[in-house]
């Protein structure tokens with residue numbers, strides 16, 4: 271009897287420990303890799319959830335369009351609605367704010383819409399709480415989403431306004447927002463300001479270009495054209511094997527954002543140990559080519575685009591700078607390198623697939639080649655072998 275009770279208690283305890291562990295693991299594990307193989311944007315647009323006499327419209331549990339909305343605080347909006355605001359779920363948990371915005375959404379009487387004192391913002395306005403605002407890749411996802419939603423909602427993306435629902439410190443990428451879109455500003459909580467068309471946008475992590483399994487990313491080429499046009503960069507590079515242009519991206523330690531100080535002493539991962547040797551090896555294979563090294567954070571976006579649209583072969587360690595695969599000419603080839611301590615991530619392999627450019631990847635598996643401060647030595651044989659493959663692929667028939 272006593273033993274049985276003891277055993278039962280043990281079983282209960284064990285169950286608590288097991289369940290607790292499972293919960294902890296679930297709670298602590300990072301966002302699962304997204305495995306979407308389709309992105310049914312058109313279907314979301316065809317089947318909106320409409321409420322509040324049309325002042326609230328939500329699409330695919332990903333984005334929403336509010337009419338005559340006010341921004342009451344950095345987390346609170348209001349919308350004219352004579353009854354309760356609808357219950358609606360977005361497909362985000364903590365990684366995006368839309369679920370919280372929905373929970374906080376305040377109704378106000380529709381009769382207030384005609385308020386004479388009100389200051390109407392007529393331009394369609396996208397509200398965005400930026401994710402990793404200093405990071406080119408994640409910001410590209412945000413830009414893409416504004417373009418995408420504009421496209422399917424029949425808006426001219428060049429003419430939409432952007433409101434940042436965050437107070438991230440200034441970043442070199444901020445300028446690009448203003449080049450691509452119309453007015454760009456941090457949220458204002460002005461009681462009198464009424465946004466005739468306010469869009470809670472798809473979050474950056476849910477951008478189709480962040481779903482690496484998609485066979486095609488919707489409007490990928492249109493977005494590329496939109497981006498290059500906004501910068502007035504033309505895209506007419508032809509392949510000439512006697513005049514190849516090879517660009518090598520170099521990564522340096524620099525402060526992208528203040529919090530970086532607390533991460534790895536502010537050191538940047540995935541740097542080349544032997545930059546000069548790598549360039550020499552590239553030149554030894556591509557004897558006819560111009561080889562240029564670039565440090566992207568020291569260049570304006572305009573200059574980056576000018577280089578990338580003229581690049582036949584792009585070489586670099588895995589990192590946000592490889593987002594420029596998007597802007598390469600269609601005949602280009604990419605060679606992406608990963609250190610031993612990093613996963614073989616497919617972000618830019620997917621970009622290459624969608625863009626139709628040839629991709630080669632290589633991961634260091636030899637610990638001897640890893641050095642303090644996140645420097646990786648790339649052996650001559652690795653560089654030459656890949657360069658020969660690239661040359662053969664493009665320029666030897």
Ligand SMILES: *[C@@H]1O[C@H](CO)[C@@H](O)[C@H](O)[C@H]1NC(C)=O
Nearest residue numbers: 343344345367399435436437
């Ligand atoms: C909103 O602003 C307050 C300070 O005014 C800040 O403490 C809070 O973190 C902000 N919330 C979000 C989600 O940005």
Ligand SMILES: *[C@@H]1O[C@H](CO)[C@@H](O)[C@H](O)[C@H]1NC(C)=O
Nearest residue numbers: 425426427428429430452499
């Ligand atoms: C969008 O607006 C820009 C700026 O006014 C204009 O140059 C462009 O032609 C417009 N695009 C379309 C598709 O109407």
